[in-house]
Amino acid sequence: MPNDQLQMLLTQTPEEGYKLAVKLAQKGIELTQPSEEIRQMLRPVYSRNPDSLIAASQVVAIHFQTVAAANNYWRMWTPLYR
Amino acid sequence: MPNDQLQMLLTQTPEEGYKLAVKLAQKGIELTQPSEEIRQMLRPVYSRNPDSLIAASQVVAIHFQTVAAANNYWRMWTPLYR
Amino acid sequence: MPNDQLQMLLTQTPEEGYKLAVKLAQKGIELTQPSEEIRQMLRPVYSRNPDSLIAASQVVAIHFQTVAAANNYWRMWTPLYR
Protein backbone atom coordinates (compact mmCIF):
# COMPACT_ATOMS: atom_id res chain seq x y z
CA MET A 1 0.00 0.00 0.00
CA PRO A 2 1.73 3.18 -1.20
CA ASN A 3 0.95 5.38 1.82
CA ASP A 4 2.49 2.76 4.07
CA GLN A 5 5.83 3.31 2.40
CA LEU A 6 8.31 5.42 4.27
CA GLN A 7 9.10 8.32 1.98
CA MET A 8 11.41 10.27 4.23
CA LEU A 9 12.19 10.88 7.84
CA LEU A 10 11.70 14.64 7.81
CA THR A 11 8.79 16.12 9.70
CA GLN A 12 7.73 19.67 10.48
CA THR A 13 7.63 19.30 14.26
CA PRO A 14 8.77 16.98 17.06
CA GLU A 15 5.11 16.02 17.50
CA GLU A 16 4.91 14.70 13.93
CA GLY A 17 8.33 13.11 14.43
CA TYR A 18 7.03 11.27 17.44
CA LYS A 19 4.10 9.95 15.42
CA LEU A 20 6.50 8.76 12.75
CA ALA A 21 8.51 6.95 15.47
CA VAL A 22 5.33 5.18 16.59
CA LYS A 23 4.62 4.19 12.99
CA LEU A 24 8.17 2.84 12.62
CA ALA A 25 7.74 0.75 15.78
CA GLN A 26 4.44 -0.69 14.53
CA LYS A 27 5.99 -1.46 11.17
CA GLY A 28 8.51 -3.72 12.91
CA ILE A 29 5.73 -5.67 14.56
CA GLU A 30 3.72 -5.92 11.33
CA LEU A 31 6.68 -7.33 9.44
CA THR A 32 7.17 -10.05 12.08
CA GLN A 33 3.45 -10.82 12.43
CA PRO A 34 1.79 -9.88 9.12
CA SER A 35 -1.66 -11.12 10.11
CA GLU A 36 -3.85 -8.16 11.04
CA GLU A 37 -6.23 -10.62 12.71
CA ILE A 38 -3.62 -12.04 15.08
CA ARG A 39 -2.28 -8.56 15.89
CA GLN A 40 -5.79 -7.40 16.80
CA MET A 41 -6.13 -10.45 19.03
CA LEU A 42 -2.86 -9.67 20.83
CA ARG A 43 -3.60 -6.01 21.37
CA PRO A 44 -5.80 -6.30 24.51
CA VAL A 45 -3.09 -8.55 26.00
CA TYR A 46 -0.13 -6.23 25.76
CA SER A 47 -2.01 -2.96 26.12
CA ARG A 48 -3.05 -3.97 29.66
CA ASN A 49 0.32 -5.35 30.67
CA PRO A 50 2.47 -2.57 32.11
CA ASP A 51 5.75 -4.27 31.18
CA SER A 52 4.63 -4.65 27.57
CA LEU A 53 3.59 -1.00 27.49
CA ILE A 54 6.97 0.07 28.80
CA ALA A 55 8.74 -2.17 26.26
CA ALA A 56 6.64 -0.75 23.41
CA SER A 57 7.43 2.76 24.62
CA GLN A 58 11.13 1.87 24.51
CA VAL A 59 10.98 0.86 20.84
CA VAL A 60 9.30 4.19 20.09
CA ALA A 61 12.10 5.95 22.03
CA ILE A 62 14.76 4.29 19.88
CA HIS A 63 13.01 5.29 16.66
CA PHE A 64 12.45 8.81 17.97
CA GLN A 65 16.24 9.11 18.39
CA THR A 66 16.62 8.30 14.70
CA VAL A 67 13.86 10.63 13.55
CA ALA A 68 15.10 13.46 15.78
CA ALA A 69 18.64 13.13 14.43
CA ALA A 70 17.30 13.04 10.86
CA ASN A 71 15.57 16.36 11.54
CA ASN A 72 18.55 17.92 13.29
CA TYR A 73 16.34 17.98 16.35
CA TRP A 74 14.05 20.56 14.70
CA ARG A 75 16.50 23.25 15.76
CA MET A 76 16.11 26.67 14.19
CA TRP A 77 19.29 27.99 15.58
CA THR A 78 22.48 26.76 17.14
CA PRO A 79 23.27 27.58 20.77
CA LEU A 80 25.69 30.46 21.09
CA TYR A 81 28.97 29.25 22.39
CA ARG A 82 32.39 29.99 21.16
CA MET B 1 -4.90 19.07 23.48
CA PRO B 2 -2.50 21.85 22.42
CA ASN B 3 -0.22 21.76 25.48
CA ASP B 4 0.34 18.07 24.98
CA GLN B 5 1.90 18.75 21.62
CA LEU B 6 5.66 18.64 21.50
CA GLN B 7 6.72 22.06 20.27
CA MET B 8 10.46 21.64 20.43
CA LEU B 9 13.14 19.72 22.24
CA LEU B 10 15.05 22.71 23.57
CA THR B 11 15.08 23.36 27.28
CA GLN B 12 16.92 25.83 29.49
CA THR B 13 18.54 23.27 31.79
CA PRO B 14 19.28 19.53 32.04
CA GLU B 15 16.65 19.40 34.78
CA GLU B 16 13.95 20.59 32.38
CA GLY B 17 15.39 18.30 29.73
CA TYR B 18 14.99 15.37 32.06
CA LYS B 19 11.36 16.26 32.65
CA LEU B 20 10.80 16.43 28.90
CA ALA B 21 12.37 12.95 28.60
CA VAL B 22 9.89 11.66 31.20
CA LYS B 23 7.06 13.26 29.25
CA LEU B 24 8.28 11.63 26.03
CA ALA B 25 8.36 8.22 27.75
CA GLN B 26 4.80 8.65 29.05
CA LYS B 27 3.62 9.76 25.62
CA GLY B 28 4.74 6.38 24.23
CA ILE B 29 2.66 4.56 26.80
CA GLU B 30 -0.35 6.79 26.24
CA LEU B 31 -0.31 6.18 22.51
CA THR B 32 -0.30 2.40 23.05
CA GLN B 33 -2.89 2.47 25.84
CA PRO B 34 -5.04 5.57 25.28
CA SER B 35 -7.45 4.82 28.13
CA GLU B 36 -6.61 7.03 31.12
CA GLU B 37 -8.71 4.69 33.26
CA ILE B 38 -6.72 1.56 32.40
CA ARG B 39 -3.41 3.40 32.81
CA GLN B 40 -4.46 4.54 36.29
CA MET B 41 -5.34 0.94 37.10
CA LEU B 42 -1.93 -0.32 35.99
CA ARG B 43 0.05 2.33 37.83
CA PRO B 44 0.09 0.70 41.31
CA VAL B 45 1.20 -2.53 39.63
CA TYR B 46 4.31 -1.31 37.89
CA SER B 47 5.27 1.39 40.37
CA ARG B 48 5.80 -1.28 43.04
CA ASN B 49 7.61 -3.72 40.81
CA PRO B 50 11.35 -2.97 40.81
CA ASP B 51 11.90 -4.46 37.35
CA SER B 52 9.14 -2.31 35.87
CA LEU B 53 10.62 0.76 37.56
CA ILE B 54 14.05 -0.01 36.12
CA ALA B 55 12.54 -0.58 32.66
CA ALA B 56 10.62 2.71 32.84
CA SER B 57 13.82 4.48 33.93
CA GLN B 58 15.55 3.00 30.86
CA VAL B 59 13.00 4.49 28.47
CA VAL B 60 13.56 7.86 30.12
CA ALA B 61 17.32 7.37 29.69
CA ILE B 62 16.93 6.81 25.95
CA HIS B 63 14.79 9.92 25.54
CA PHE B 64 17.21 11.92 27.70
CA GLN B 65 19.97 11.03 25.21
CA THR B 66 17.86 12.56 22.46
CA VAL B 67 16.94 15.67 24.42
CA ALA B 68 20.52 16.19 25.60
CA ALA B 69 21.86 15.93 22.04
CA ALA B 70 19.16 18.35 20.84
CA ASN B 71 20.40 20.85 23.42
CA ASN B 72 24.07 20.29 22.69
CA TYR B 73 24.27 18.99 26.23
CA TRP B 74 23.55 22.47 27.60
CA ARG B 75 27.21 23.30 27.14
CA MET B 76 28.22 26.93 27.40
CA TRP B 77 31.68 26.38 26.16
CA THR B 78 33.68 23.79 24.33
CA PRO B 79 36.57 22.03 26.06
CA LEU B 80 39.93 23.47 25.10
CA TYR B 81 41.90 21.00 23.11
CA ARG B 82 43.77 21.55 19.97
CA MET C 1 25.13 -17.82 -0.38
CA PRO C 2 26.31 -14.69 -2.21
CA ASN C 3 23.06 -12.71 -2.08
CA ASP C 4 22.97 -13.14 1.65
CA GLN C 5 26.17 -11.17 1.96
CA LEU C 6 25.85 -7.60 3.08
CA GLN C 7 27.34 -5.53 0.30
CA MET C 8 26.67 -2.09 1.64
CA LEU C 9 24.33 -0.21 3.89
CA LEU C 10 23.17 2.35 1.33
CA THR C 11 19.60 2.25 0.13
CA GLN C 12 17.52 4.53 -2.08
CA THR C 13 14.72 5.16 0.41
CA PRO C 14 13.90 4.82 4.12
CA GLU C 15 11.51 2.04 3.12
CA GLU C 16 14.34 -0.02 1.66
CA GLY C 17 16.48 0.93 4.62
CA TYR C 18 13.87 -0.45 6.95
CA LYS C 19 13.82 -3.73 5.04
CA LEU C 20 17.60 -3.90 5.34
CA ALA C 21 17.25 -3.36 9.10
CA VAL C 22 14.84 -6.30 9.28
CA LYS C 23 17.30 -8.43 7.31
CA LEU C 24 20.11 -7.44 9.70
CA ALA C 25 17.98 -8.46 12.68
CA GLN C 26 17.18 -11.85 11.14
CA LYS C 27 20.84 -12.38 10.32
CA GLY C 28 21.64 -12.13 14.03
CA ILE C 29 19.13 -14.85 14.82
CA GLU C 30 20.34 -17.07 11.99
CA LEU C 31 23.92 -16.88 13.16
CA THR C 32 22.91 -17.97 16.67
CA GLN C 33 20.48 -20.66 15.48
CA PRO C 34 21.71 -21.83 12.04
CA SER C 35 19.08 -24.55 11.67
CA GLU C 36 16.34 -23.37 9.32
CA GLU C 37 14.19 -26.19 10.63
CA ILE C 38 14.38 -25.10 14.28
CA ARG C 39 13.80 -21.46 13.33
CA GLN C 40 10.66 -22.41 11.42
CA MET C 41 9.50 -24.35 14.47
CA LEU C 42 10.02 -21.35 16.75
CA ARG C 43 8.31 -18.85 14.47
CA PRO C 44 4.66 -19.55 15.47
CA VAL C 45 5.75 -19.27 19.11
CA TYR C 46 7.25 -15.82 19.06
CA SER C 47 5.05 -14.34 16.35
CA ARG C 48 2.01 -14.81 18.60
CA ASN C 49 3.67 -13.58 21.76
CA PRO C 50 3.31 -9.80 22.03
CA ASP C 51 6.45 -9.40 24.15
CA SER C 52 8.53 -11.32 21.61
CA LEU C 53 7.10 -9.17 18.83
CA ILE C 54 7.99 -5.99 20.69
CA ALA C 55 11.49 -7.32 21.38
CA ALA C 56 11.98 -8.24 17.72
CA SER C 57 10.77 -4.78 16.72
CA GLN C 58 13.37 -3.29 19.06
CA VAL C 59 16.22 -5.11 17.35
CA VAL C 60 14.96 -3.77 14.03
CA ALA C 61 14.86 -0.27 15.55
CA ILE C 62 18.52 -0.50 16.58
CA HIS C 63 19.58 -1.64 13.12
CA PHE C 64 17.42 1.05 11.51
CA GLN C 65 19.43 3.64 13.49
CA THR C 66 22.59 2.28 11.92
CA VAL C 67 21.19 2.11 8.38
CA ALA C 68 19.64 5.58 8.65
CA ALA C 69 22.94 7.07 9.81
CA ALA C 70 24.77 5.27 7.00
CA ASN C 71 22.43 6.95 4.54
CA ASN C 72 22.64 10.36 6.17
CA TYR C 73 18.95 9.90 6.89
CA TRP C 74 18.14 10.07 3.16
CA ARG C 75 18.30 13.86 3.41
CA MET C 76 18.48 15.82 0.19
CA TRP C 77 19.15 19.08 1.87
CA THR C 78 20.30 20.40 5.19
CA PRO C 79 17.92 22.45 7.35
CA LEU C 80 18.55 26.16 7.13
CA TYR C 81 19.72 27.49 10.42
CA ARG C 82 22.43 29.92 11.32
Place this chain on the structure above:
Amino acid sequence: MPNDQLQMLLTQTPEEGYKLAVKLAQKGIELTQPSEEIRQMLRPVYSRNPDSLIAASQVVAIHFQTVAAANNYWRMWTPLYR
Protein backbone atom coordinates in the same frame (compact mmCIF):
# COMPACT_ATOMS: atom_id res chain seq x y z
CA MET D 1 15.21 20.31 46.80
CA PRO D 2 17.74 22.56 45.04
CA ASN D 3 20.72 20.17 45.17
CA ASP D 4 18.66 17.52 43.45
CA GLN D 5 18.33 19.71 40.40
CA LEU D 6 20.56 18.84 37.50
CA GLN D 7 22.64 21.91 36.86
CA MET D 8 24.81 20.64 34.07
CA LEU D 9 26.26 17.47 32.66
CA LEU D 10 29.91 18.50 32.84
CA THR D 11 32.19 16.74 35.27
CA GLN D 12 35.91 16.84 35.91
CA THR D 13 36.58 13.12 35.45
CA PRO D 14 34.95 9.95 34.06
CA GLU D 15 34.59 8.81 37.67
CA GLU D 16 32.42 11.79 38.52
CA GLY D 17 30.62 11.32 35.22
CA TYR D 18 29.79 7.77 36.18
CA LYS D 19 28.35 8.94 39.48
CA LEU D 20 26.23 11.46 37.63
CA ALA D 21 24.97 8.63 35.38
CA VAL D 22 23.96 6.65 38.47
CA LYS D 23 22.16 9.72 39.80
CA LEU D 24 20.33 10.15 36.49
CA ALA D 25 19.22 6.50 36.58
CA GLN D 26 17.91 6.86 40.14
CA LYS D 27 16.10 10.05 39.21
CA GLY D 28 14.09 8.07 36.63
CA ILE D 29 13.00 5.62 39.28
CA GLU D 30 12.16 8.35 41.78
CA LEU D 31 9.95 10.15 39.28
CA THR D 32 7.96 6.95 38.61
CA GLN D 33 7.80 5.91 42.27
CA PRO D 34 8.02 9.10 44.35
CA SER D 35 7.52 7.37 47.70
CA GLU D 36 10.86 7.02 49.47
CA GLU D 37 9.24 4.44 51.73
CA ILE D 38 8.18 2.12 48.91
CA ARG D 39 11.55 2.51 47.17
CA GLN D 40 13.34 1.50 50.39
CA MET D 41 11.06 -1.52 50.60
CA LEU D 42 11.87 -2.59 47.05
CA ARG D 43 15.62 -2.16 47.40
CA PRO D 44 16.43 -5.52 49.08
CA VAL D 45 14.35 -7.23 46.39
CA TYR D 46 16.15 -5.95 43.32
CA SER D 47 19.61 -5.62 44.85
CA ARG D 48 19.72 -9.40 45.38
CA ASN D 49 18.25 -10.32 42.03
CA PRO D 50 21.04 -10.62 39.46
CA ASP D 51 18.75 -9.78 36.52
CA SER D 52 17.55 -6.61 38.23
CA LEU D 53 21.15 -5.64 38.96
CA ILE D 54 22.12 -6.15 35.33
CA ALA D 55 19.09 -4.14 34.18
CA ALA D 56 19.94 -1.31 36.57
CA SER D 57 23.53 -1.36 35.32
CA GLN D 58 22.19 -1.02 31.78
CA VAL D 59 20.27 2.14 32.60
CA VAL D 60 23.46 3.58 34.08
CA ALA D 61 25.31 2.59 30.88
CA ILE D 62 22.84 4.52 28.73
CA HIS D 63 23.15 7.63 30.89
CA PHE D 64 26.93 7.29 30.95
CA GLN D 65 26.88 7.48 27.13
CA THR D 66 25.07 10.81 27.42
CA VAL D 67 27.35 12.19 30.13
CA ALA D 68 30.49 11.03 28.31
CA ALA D 69 29.37 12.69 25.07
CA ALA D 70 28.51 15.87 26.96
CA ASN D 71 32.07 15.94 28.28
CA ASN D 72 33.66 15.10 24.95
CA TYR D 73 34.81 11.92 26.64
CA TRP D 74 37.12 13.91 28.94
CA ARG D 75 39.67 13.99 26.13
CA MET D 76 42.54 16.40 26.47
CA TRP D 77 43.77 15.89 23.00
CA THR D 78 42.60 14.47 19.73
CA PRO D 79 44.29 11.36 18.30
CA LEU D 80 46.79 12.16 15.59
CA TYR D 81 45.61 10.86 12.30
CA ARG D 82 45.64 12.43 8.91
Place this chain on the structure above:
Amino acid sequence: MPNDQLQMLLTQTPEEGYKLAVKLAQKGIELTQPSEEIRQMLRPVYSRNPDSLIAASQVVAIHFQTVAAANNYWRMWTPLYR
Protein backbone atom coordinates in the same frame (compact mmCIF):
# COMPACT_ATOMS: atom_id res chain seq x y z
CA MET E 1 45.27 -16.48 22.70
CA PRO E 2 46.62 -13.85 20.32
CA ASN E 3 44.02 -14.24 17.57
CA ASP E 4 41.28 -13.65 20.10
CA GLN E 5 42.60 -10.17 20.70
CA LEU E 6 40.72 -7.35 19.07
CA GLN E 7 43.26 -5.63 16.86
CA MET E 8 41.04 -3.05 15.26
CA LEU E 9 37.45 -2.43 14.31
CA LEU E 10 38.04 -1.83 10.61
CA THR E 11 36.72 -4.36 8.13
CA GLN E 12 36.53 -4.46 4.35
CA THR E 13 32.77 -4.99 4.08
CA PRO E 14 29.58 -4.76 6.14
CA GLU E 15 29.47 -8.56 6.02
CA GLU E 16 32.81 -8.81 7.81
CA GLY E 17 31.70 -6.04 10.12
CA TYR E 18 28.67 -8.04 11.08
CA LYS E 19 30.84 -11.04 11.88
CA LEU E 20 33.01 -8.86 14.07
CA ALA E 21 29.87 -7.67 15.88
CA VAL E 22 28.91 -11.29 16.55
CA LYS E 23 32.41 -11.94 17.89
CA LEU E 24 32.17 -8.90 20.16
CA ALA E 25 28.84 -10.16 21.53
CA GLN E 26 30.28 -13.60 22.24
CA LYS E 27 33.31 -12.05 23.90
CA GLY E 28 30.99 -10.42 26.44
CA ILE E 29 29.47 -13.76 27.30
CA GLU E 30 32.84 -15.48 27.53
CA LEU E 31 34.18 -12.90 29.94
CA THR E 32 31.18 -13.41 32.24
CA GLN E 33 31.17 -17.21 31.92
CA PRO E 34 34.76 -18.27 31.13
CA SER E 35 34.04 -22.01 31.23
CA GLU E 36 33.79 -23.35 27.69
CA GLU E 37 32.11 -26.43 29.12
CA ILE E 38 29.27 -24.54 30.79
CA ARG E 39 28.76 -22.34 27.72
CA GLN E 40 28.43 -25.45 25.53
CA MET E 41 25.90 -26.82 27.98
CA LEU E 42 23.83 -23.62 27.83
CA ARG E 43 23.87 -23.35 24.06
CA PRO E 44 21.01 -25.78 23.28
CA VAL E 45 18.92 -23.97 25.88
CA TYR E 46 19.09 -20.46 24.50
CA SER E 47 19.40 -21.36 20.83
CA ARG E 48 15.92 -22.94 20.96
CA ASN E 49 14.32 -20.19 22.99
CA PRO E 50 13.02 -17.46 20.68
CA ASP E 51 13.31 -14.74 23.33
CA SER E 52 16.94 -15.62 23.99
CA LEU E 53 17.64 -15.57 20.25
CA ILE E 54 16.06 -12.13 19.91
CA ALA E 55 18.05 -10.87 22.91
CA ALA E 56 21.29 -12.25 21.46
CA SER E 57 20.47 -10.60 18.15
CA GLN E 58 20.01 -7.31 19.99
CA VAL E 59 23.49 -7.45 21.48
CA VAL E 60 24.87 -8.05 17.99
CA ALA E 61 22.85 -5.05 16.75
CA ILE E 62 24.42 -2.78 19.36
CA HIS E 63 27.94 -3.92 18.48
CA PHE E 64 27.16 -3.58 14.77
CA GLN E 65 26.34 0.10 15.41
CA THR E 66 29.81 0.53 16.87
CA VAL E 67 31.59 -1.36 14.09
CA ALA E 68 29.61 0.43 11.36
CA ALA E 69 30.45 3.84 12.84
CA ALA E 70 34.13 2.82 13.12
CA ASN E 71 34.11 2.04 9.41
CA ASN E 72 32.22 5.18 8.44
CA TYR E 73 29.48 2.83 7.32
CA TRP E 74 31.70 1.48 4.51
CA ARG E 75 30.71 4.50 2.42
CA MET E 76 32.73 5.16 -0.72
CA TRP E 77 31.21 8.50 -1.34
CA THR E 78 29.22 11.11 0.48
CA PRO E 79 25.66 11.93 -0.60
CA LEU E 80 25.48 15.08 -2.70
CA TYR E 81 23.67 17.76 -0.85
CA ARG E 82 24.66 21.34 -0.35
Place this chain on the structure above:
Amino acid sequence: MPNDQLQMLLTQTPEEGYKLAVKLAQKGIELTQPSEEIRQMLRPVYSRNPDSLIAASQVVAIHFQTVAAANNYWRMWTPLYR
Protein backbone atom coordinates in the same frame (compact mmCIF):
# COMPACT_ATOMS: atom_id res chain seq x y z
CA MET F 1 40.27 2.68 46.34
CA PRO F 2 42.29 4.84 43.98
CA ASN F 3 42.86 2.25 41.24
CA ASP F 4 39.13 1.70 40.98
CA GLN F 5 38.68 5.29 39.93
CA LEU F 6 38.08 5.86 36.26
CA GLN F 7 40.90 8.10 35.13
CA MET F 8 40.10 8.31 31.47
CA LEU F 9 38.41 6.41 28.69
CA LEU F 10 41.40 6.24 26.35
CA THR F 11 43.00 2.90 25.69
CA GLN F 12 45.73 1.73 23.32
CA THR F 13 43.69 -0.98 21.58
CA PRO F 14 40.09 -2.19 21.11
CA GLU F 15 41.01 -5.16 23.28
CA GLU F 16 41.84 -2.89 26.21
CA GLY F 17 38.78 -0.83 25.40
CA TYR F 18 36.63 -3.92 25.68
CA LYS F 19 38.10 -4.70 29.08
CA LEU F 20 37.32 -1.17 30.20
CA ALA F 21 33.73 -1.66 29.01
CA VAL F 22 33.49 -4.80 31.14
CA LYS F 23 34.84 -2.87 34.11
CA LEU F 24 32.28 -0.11 33.54
CA ALA F 25 29.47 -2.68 33.48
CA GLN F 26 30.65 -4.26 36.73
CA LYS F 27 30.94 -0.85 38.34
CA GLY F 28 27.22 -0.32 37.73
CA ILE F 29 26.40 -3.55 39.53
CA GLU F 30 28.75 -2.78 42.41
CA LEU F 31 27.18 0.60 42.98
CA THR F 32 23.71 -0.97 43.19
CA GLN F 33 24.83 -3.94 45.30
CA PRO F 34 27.91 -2.82 47.27
CA SER F 35 28.24 -6.06 49.24
CA GLU F 36 31.02 -8.17 47.76
CA GLU F 37 29.60 -11.12 49.66
CA ILE F 38 26.14 -10.93 48.09
CA ARG F 39 27.62 -10.36 44.64
CA GLN F 40 29.76 -13.50 45.02
CA MET F 41 26.65 -15.40 46.05
CA LEU F 42 24.74 -14.24 42.98
CA ARG F 43 27.52 -15.00 40.52
CA PRO F 44 26.87 -18.76 40.07
CA VAL F 45 23.20 -17.93 39.51
CA TYR F 46 23.53 -15.53 36.62
CA SER F 47 26.66 -17.01 35.08
CA ARG F 48 24.76 -20.22 34.34
CA ASN F 49 21.60 -18.56 33.13
CA PRO F 50 21.87 -17.85 29.40
CA ASP F 51 19.46 -14.92 29.51
CA SER F 52 21.46 -13.26 32.28
CA LEU F 53 24.66 -13.80 30.31
CA ILE F 54 23.12 -12.21 27.22
CA ALA F 55 21.84 -9.28 29.30
CA ALA F 56 25.26 -8.78 30.88
CA SER F 57 26.84 -8.89 27.44
CA GLN F 58 24.42 -6.18 26.34
CA VAL F 59 25.51 -3.82 29.11
CA VAL F 60 29.11 -4.37 28.02
CA ALA F 61 28.07 -3.61 24.42
CA ILE F 62 26.59 -0.27 25.44
CA HIS F 63 29.72 0.72 27.36
CA PHE F 64 31.91 -0.45 24.49
CA GLN F 65 30.06 2.03 22.23
CA THR F 66 31.04 4.79 24.61
CA VAL F 67 34.66 3.69 24.96
CA ALA F 68 35.03 3.16 21.19
CA ALA F 69 33.67 6.64 20.46
CA ALA F 70 36.00 8.13 23.10
CA ASN F 71 38.93 6.56 21.28
CA ASN F 72 37.72 7.56 17.83
CA TYR F 73 37.41 3.85 17.19
CA TRP F 74 41.20 3.42 17.41
CA ARG F 75 41.43 4.60 13.80
CA MET F 76 44.86 5.53 12.51
CA TRP F 77 43.60 6.95 9.30
CA THR F 78 40.38 8.10 7.77
CA PRO F 79 38.87 6.16 4.86
CA LEU F 80 39.58 7.77 1.52
CA TYR F 81 36.41 9.01 -0.01
CA ARG F 82 35.47 12.22 -1.73
